[in-house]
Amino acid sequence: MSDGWIFLQLLIDGLSRGAMYGLMGMGMALIFGIVGIINLAHGELFMLGCFVMYYMVVALGLPPAVGIVAASLCLFAGGILIERGLIGPLRQRLGGAWLVDGYVLTIGVMIILQNLALIAFGPREHGVASLWPGRHFVGELAISNEKLVIMVVAGLFFAGLATFLRRTFLGRAIRATAQNPAAAQVLGIDVRRIYTIAFGIGSGLAGAVGGLLLTTYPAYPTVGGEILLKAFIVVIIGGLGNIRGAMLAGLLLGVLEAFSISVASGGWQNTVSALLVIGVLVLRPNGLFSSQTTRP
């Protein structure tokens, strides 16, 4: 393989890896941007998506697309329940001073979901070798269908979410609520409903992504820890609450990882990305790609 092809191969691998990271961060960015809390149970929502997918596709033999839709619908409903039942009441109660309490609440949700999953499914990994078998060759470049699907779906999800937020009335109301909830209320927007919907969409996204990535991340109760950390990294580098930023940061991180693994082996990549995150937080708290007015 010539250097050019190796470079291309690494780039493609990095982009598909990055698409996964971007997807993980997207739902979290949405929830932070609109609802104003960092959802520490994000990884557990992802985990439940994995399980829904596993049972739909492996146990029931349904096509993967059905599994992903089922995972997103289940988690959308779950997210709505969590917001209505727990987060909403806490916000009502504490008003402006609820920030850290909101995180701790999602920690409670995280502990509950993780251990319920342990009881229901056991600690074993429920995985599948491949959802979309096969690969394509372009010159010396090998691209598996799996990677192709992940990249295409990432593009679709991102474009879909962006269009929804930009073009529909509900999407605009969601953005308006994020920017100035009191002004939104005065225009007749029921902001409590908006928070619930936004949280539901964020969780539905986490579920869908969990389903999509079942081959890479098999379903087991504590898979969420790793996902949470990646989502954190992506959301911070992209700027808290910035959906486009999260996607870009995901791609950047994926490509960086792909190249650094090929250059140096060993576990120092994690150290470097932690350092990068600290750097962004201290020097550019609004993220690498922020401009003043492009918050969601």
Place this chain on the structure above:
Amino acid sequence: MSTTSRSIHALALALLVAVPLMSDGRYLPTVMISIVLLWGMGMLFDFMLGYLNIVNFGMAGFLCAGAYAAALSTSALGVSPWIGVLIGGVAGLLLGVVTGVLTLRLKGVYVGLTTLFVMEFLRFSISSARDVTRGMSGLTTETFPTLFGITFSRGDPLPSYYLLLAIVVAIYLALKLIVGSRIGLLFRAIRDDELGVEVLGFNIVAYKLLNFAIATGLMGVIGAFYAYYIGILVPTPQEFGIPRTVEILTVAYIGGRGTLWGSLLGAACLVGIQEVFRDLEEWRLVIYGVFLVFVLIAFPKGLAGALEMLGKRFVGSSGETQAPSTSAKSAA
């Protein structure tokens, strides 16, 4: 200190001293060590969040710094563990000051995230630097050497328990002293109205750094104790990552912020639920999670707050503390 408060403190201390003696064997002392360790860590988290509103999601990182600094100083340089405890404290403090300086200009959640990634940075570095720390294979540690004829062995945790109790009670008293002093008053003033205090000409940054240094330094001391007590250090998330921080956080929240002693209640609940419901296996943590969510929504001031309210009612002074619920905007 009022007489009531004094007698409650004496009672609590008597319980802490006596409980491990109630049965033979390792069980009770081991359980009590978990409780007092968590109390100490929760209390330090509370000292930052409850008194100065500093969100430190990286608590486990300072524990980690203290533990590894102490363990390595003993294993590589042959330093006595008694000195190692101090070295652990210094390591926690140094990391704390660096983190404090990094986060000075940041607000709220950004401070929390930065501390969290400082913790992960340290943990990843330790797990990668295998030549020094033995990475995921684990670093074995010495025990405390015999002192005044008392031997500390892993077979009999009782002496270790009393050593820990002495350390944590000393921390409690020291923090209580600070909180009650002029510095503590300023901490709370800054917590409630940062701008107002700044206008009065106080150096807010210095007070925040001071708080950071005290809390992380003491966290390092606890980490050093932990290293010599536990026998082997492994940089897993459960030991020094997000799950550990989560434990500390929930203990402080269930117990109640801004009290210091509330974390003892929280720690007793966390460990107690796990021990009492031993037969329920995984359901124990579900119960704990539900309990946490319940306390958060029902008693925003934690169990300590609930108890204080109950106490006031018992003594007879009226103190209805129901804040009016405003829906969206709080200021005029």
Place this chain on the structure above:
Amino acid sequence: MLLEISNLHAGYDRDTDVLQGVSLRVEPGSLVGLIGANGAGKSTLMNSICGFLRPRSGAVNMNGRDVIGLPPDELLSTGVGYLMEGHSTFPAMTVEENLALGCWQWRGDRKRVAKAVDEVFLRSPFLKERRLTAAGLMSGGQQRILEIERLYMTEPTLILLDEPSIGLSPKLSSELLARADGFRTAGAAVLLVDQNARRVAELADYVYVMQLGRIVTEGAANEIRKSIDDIVREFI
């Protein structure tokens, strides 16, 4: 009577009432002015009417319906439009998006939305020029006009204006107050709070003067105008 407030008590803390028994009436199609020094409780009164602050006691009736404690988004359907103090645009959204949200109540009716936006563009052409600009990038005065236009799109029968001209140049400020007057001409009632007491007294039909959470003087505007110098001196 369009809006009738009687004996309203409200405050932010448990034990202090900012409003100590305020009563006030607005008749359909009239412009009522509310003036008072800083801290007199004008904004608190506005927040209490609009559901941002739950009053402790008293009554707020809109068209004879008890609306006390109704959240702001539901209050809109009773015909109350509220211009908050300070900026209330959605800064990262375009001018057009901001305006469209003024039609949230009838969002299903695309034609009606388009028509309402066009009408705004006709009234304030500069908004049409900037329709794809992020609202937060416009000047303070332009944002205020956007806010007022957006408010008017909700088709309110009672418009509450909280300090609409604060922070603006004298020229823009009187232009904005003229707009308030225009609402009355168009048939809506207006409750106007502004720091420019003299100008309010000139525009209004009826004026209330507030001090330390109470209405201390009220009267037809021509009566108040006579003693306006004394009243303003009181504020300082």
